[in-house]
Amino acid sequence: MSTPYDIIKHIARTEKGSGMMAENKYIFHVANDANKIQIRQAVEEIYNVTVKKVNTLKVQGKWKRVRYKEGKTPDWKKAVVTLKQGDKIETATT
Template structure:
């Protein structure tokens, strides 16, 4: 069995993620770069005690954008791997 601490980093709480949670019963997590769909599914089921219907995984590429604190010199926003987990009907996760 895998350790959930080796798969899940944190939950993403953004406006879009909150909208997905309210309307489609989907939750967004930042995961480690070498995590697979099945590992994410097992980790969410183990940590939150819910039934997972589907997992979508996407890599967010790093990008360059102006850094306002350094007079608009180029700064870098790091990339990450993100998982959008769809739960089965009747399941939900309590986010604090």
Template sequence: MTPESVIRRPIFLTEKSNTLRSKNNQVIFEVLRGANKIQIKEAVQKLFNVKVESVNTMVYRGKDRRMGRGYAKMQNWKKAVVTLKEGENIDFFAESSEG
């Protein structure tokens, strides 16, 4: 597994994720369901060039949604709360220097 396939997307637009980020130096990601904590830790360290202290994971059950007359179940997904070491930071909105 490549680091790009393990980390699906960051979740940074919620009130809870903003609070965790500012108070506890934690970042939340949606990750591959089959990935374990060690793979998630290595992927974050390689992709964002930071030191990771710990990783906590949760599996969320997909919701039932209406599709026309019937119902369909959305996919289950996994969320990882990554605690960064003191002094480390991930800036998602930094502008790149490339033109």
């Protein structure tokens, strides 16, 4: 059994994510094998908020080249979590 901190890697601090905070939506990088129920429980336990909705998507890694070597950045999973009206997650940017 994984802990909530194994499921939620970190909150994504992007320009798009900052704009979504006004709509009570937060973007998290999560474990690749985590499902929506696990993500909901982890966010509620870590941040003491009520989750209204969870949307997930897989992000494909990109091919990168450094000098003569090629490699691929790893695939990762992103979750957009909508909170109940009135709940808020305190981040360093807010």
